[in-house]
Amino acid sequence: MASRRTITGFSNPLVKFLRSLRDKKHRKREKRFLAEGLRLLTDARECGKVPEILVMATGREAHPLLDALEAAVEKAGGEIVEMDVDILAKVTGKDNPQAVAGVFAEFDTRLSTIDRDAAPIWLVAQALRDPGNLGTMLRTGDAVGAGGLILIDDCADPFSVEAVRASMGAIFTQKLATARWEEFLPWLRSGSGQLVAASLRDSTDYRTAPYAAPCFLMVGNESQGLPAAYEEACDLRVTMPMLGRADSLNAAVAGAVLAYEALAHLREV
Amino acid sequence: MASRRTITGFSNPLVKFLRSLRDKKHRKREKRFLAEGLRLLTDARECGKVPEILVMATGREAHPLLDALEAAVEKAGGEIVEMDVDILAKVTGKDNPQAVAGVFAEFDTRLSTIDRDAAPIWLVAQALRDPGNLGTMLRTGDAVGAGGLILIDDCADPFSVEAVRASMGAIFTQKLATARWEEFLPWLRSGSGQLVAASLRDSTDYRTAPYAAPCFLMVGNESQGLPAAYEEACDLRVTMPMLGRADSLNAAVAGAVLAYEALAHLREV
Numbered sequence A, B: 001m002a003s004r005r006t007i008t009g010f011s012n013p014l015v016k017f018l019r020s021l022r023d024k025k026h027r028k029r030e031k032r033f034l035a036e037g038l039r040l041l042t043d044a045r046e047c048g049k050v051p052e053i054l055v056m057a058t059g060r061e062a063h064p065l066l067d068a069l070e071a072a073v074e075k076a077g078g079e080i081v082e083m084d085v086d087i088l089a090k091v092t093g094k095d096n097p098q099a100v101a102g103v104f105a106e107f108d109t110r111l112s113t114i115d116r117d118a119a120p121i122w123l124v125a126q127a128l129r130d131p132g133n134l135g136t137m138l139r140t141g142d143a144v145g146a147g148g149l150i151l152i153d154d155c156a157d158p159f160s161v162e163a164v165r166a167s168m169g170a171i172f173t174q175k176l177a178t179a180r181w182e183e184f185l186p187w188l189r190s191g192s193g194q195l196v197a198a199s200l201r202d203s204t205d206y207r208t209a210p211y212a213a214p215c216f217l218m219v220g221n222e223s224q225g226l227p228a229a230y231e232e233a234c235d236l237r238v239t240m241p242m243l244g245r246a247d248s249l250n251a252a253v254a255g256a257v258l259a260y261e262a263l264a265h266l267r268e269v
Helices: A013-020 A024-030 A038-046 A064-076 A085-092 A131-143 A161-166 A181-189 A228-232 A251-268 B013-020 B024-030 B038-046 B064-075 B085-092 B131-143 B161-166 B181-189 B228-232 B251-268
Strands: A003-007 A032-036 A053-057 A079-083 A100-105 A121-126 A148-152 A175-179 A194-198 A215-219 A236-239 B003-007 B032-036 B053-057 B079-083 B100-105 B121-126 B148-152 B175-179 B194-198 B215-219 B236-239
Touching: A013 A024, A013 A053, A013 A085, A024 A032, A032 A038, A032 A161, A038 A064, A038 A100, A053 A064, A053 A085, A064 A079, A064 A100, A079 A085, A085 A100, A121 A131, A121 A251, A131 A148, A131 A161, A131 A251, A131 B251, A148 A181, A175 A181, A194 A251, A215 A251, A251 B131, A251 B251, B013 B024, B013 B053, B013 B085, B024 B032, B032 B038, B032 B161, B038 B064, B038 B100, B053 B064, B053 B085, B064 B079, B064 B100, B079 B085, B085 B100, B121 B131, B121 B251, B131 B148, B131 B161, B131 B251, B148 B181, B175 B181, B194 B251, B215 B251
Parallel strands: A003 A079, A053 A079, A121 A148, A121 A215, A148 A175, A194 A215, A194 A236, B003 B079, B053 B079, B121 B148, B121 B215, B148 B175, B194 B215, B194 B236
Antiparallel strands: A032 A100, A053 A100, B032 B100, B053 B100
16 A cells, blocks of 8 residues: 655655755765656556655545556555645746655666667767757657667766656657666677667768668767767778758757658668 | 956956856847957958957957957957956856957847748747757858758847857858747738748658758747648648657757758759
C-alpha cells in the first residue's frame, strides 16, 4: 500500500528535499529527479514509469488523469503527498492549484543498456550545454522513432527540470546514455552502426548522403561544434546549406533536420 | 563626432536605462533594445547596424573587432561609454571584462516594409511565446536564405535579450514584421505567396508537398498549435511523421524541418 500524508509547513524536510532536486548536485546525490505537470506525469505512467513520490495540492479539483496517477502510485507502493497550494508553489515554482509533481529514480544511463538494433536512428550529442536543447533533442528523437539519445562528454544534465520539461515526456520514452568519447567510440565499433556527424567541414550534402541503420546522428557543442578528431572518426560527415551570414544552426535544430532527412532515406529502403 | 564618457557609479541614470531595457515595458517605451557580446555586435556592424550607444569595460584588453566597433559608432555619431567591469556586469549579467553591449533602435516591423519577392521563403510564427524559439527561428531563417520572420498575434518580444541572443545575429539580417492575423491574411492575398501550415490535421506529407515561392511557412503556438481557421486559410497543410508518443515537435524545430524541406524543393525547380 502507498503511504499518504499531508504537509502543512514550508520547513518540512520533504519540501526541502523536493526543492533540492532543482539542483544538480542534490539530484546526483539522491539519484532522483523531478517531473512536473499532469501531462508529463501521465506520459510517464503510460510508459510504465511511476513516480516514487507523487505531490499534489490539497483541495485540488478531481481529474480522471490524477486519479489514474494516484492509483498507479498506490499500486506501486509509492508515496502520495498532499500539501497546501502555496507550499506546492514553492516546490514547482508555479502558483497553480492543478500543479502536480513526481519524484522519479534516475534511469540507468550506461551504454551497455542500449540495444542498438532496437531502432534505425539514434541521436548523439557531444558537450551539449543547454538543457532546453537536450530536452528538445529527446522530443525530436521520439518523433522520428529514434531509440534514444547518447550524451558524449560533459553535457547538460538530462534530469534537470528544464530538460525534462523540454522533452515533453520523451525523457520517459527515449533511452538515455552518457559516456565519454573514449568509451563511446569503442562501444560503437563493437557492433553495427554508422556514425554521422553534422559538420561544417569537408562533407557530403545531407540530402544525398547514404544513411544506413542503425544510424547514429551526432551534433556538437553549441558554440564549438564537434572536435575535428571526432568528426574524422565518423563514417559520414554531412552538411546542410547555410545560405546566410551565420555559419551554424541551433544544435537541436541541426539534429532535427538531419534526423528527419535520415528517417526519410531509411524508410525508402 | 561620437561622445565619450566613463561611468563609475551604479546609480548612474544610463546604467539604470540599460538595465531597464531587459524589461519589455521599458523597451516598448524607449523603442530601443540591447544586444550583448562582441560577436553579435560585430554581426550587426557588418550588416550596417551600428548601436546608438556602445558600452564597454574600462581596462579591457584591446581587440581589433572592438576597435572596428568603436570606429563605426564614432563615425555614426553615437555614444561610447566605458564603465567599471562590475557595473558592466550589472548591465549584462556577465562577469566578464570582455563584455560589451550595444543599444539599438528597434526596427520598423510593419508588414508594409516587407518585399515578399526579395526571398523564396518567409517564416511565419503565430502566438509563439518562447523568446528562445523566436530567436532560433530567426537563425534558421538566415540559414535557409529566408527573407525574414513574420510574427502573428501575440508573440514573444523579438527584441528581448533572450530572442536577440538566440538569433545569433540573425535579428540583424532577417526582416521582422508583426501583425494581427486579420491584417496579415489580406496583406498576403494582396500579392503572390503560398501560405503553408505545419499541421497535424488532414494534411499533405511535407516531403512531397508542392512548395512554391514566395513560400510563407507558418508554425503555431507551442502548446496550442495553429487555430483551425488559420490552417483552413492556408494553401497547403503539411505534416511530418510523428512516430512516437508525442503529437508535436518543438515549434522552432518544426519550422526548421519544414524550411529545409521547402528550400530543397525550391532549389530543384
